Amino acid sequence: MSSWFFNPHGPETTVVKRVYGELAAFVDAIGTDKFHESKNRVMSVLKEAESTLAAGYITWRKTEVFNRLYVCNEHANKLFLYVLENFSEDHSKLPSELGQAIRDYQIHWIIRTKVNRFAIKP
Numbered sequence: 001m002s003s004w005f006f007n008p009h010g011p012e013t014t015v016v017k018r019v020y021g022e023l024a025a026f027v028d029a030i031g032t033d034k035f036h037e038s039k040n041r042v043m044s045v046l047k048e049a050e051s052t053l054a055a056g057y058i059t060w061r062k063t064e065v066f067n068r069l070y071v072c073n074e075h076a077n078k079l080f081l082y083v084l085e086n087f088s089e090d091h092s093k094l095p096s097e098l099g100q101a102i103r104d105y106q107i108h109w110i111i112r113t114k115v116n117r118f119a120i121k122p
Contacts, residue, residue: 012069015049019076020106024099027083031093042080049073 022042029038053070079102087094 012053012066015045015052016069016072016076017106018045019049019073020102023076023080024102024106026080027094027102028096028099030083030087031091039084046073046077046080049076 019042022038022045026038026042029035050073053066053073
């Protein structure tokens, strides 16, 4: 419980990071024999992220970090559905730069969250 004071959105942040990691692996798996396995992992972690964010929502306390987590999760969900609808398992392998772009977004988002968490506000 004491860790909540230092990292109040730790579980939510961790699960959203995992969403983007699995989403990048899913994009890399398009056109390979690991497509279905990767798709199932992404759906599982998206469901877990949805329940974790719902459990961490506090009606009387709305923070910028939680709002960003929610928006990033919704963005990942829409990106997953778009890729799933337009690039099926019979599609040829996509360029590796797409998966790397998702990983770069994840890394940028993690750094931004850490910077904002310790920012001094007036």
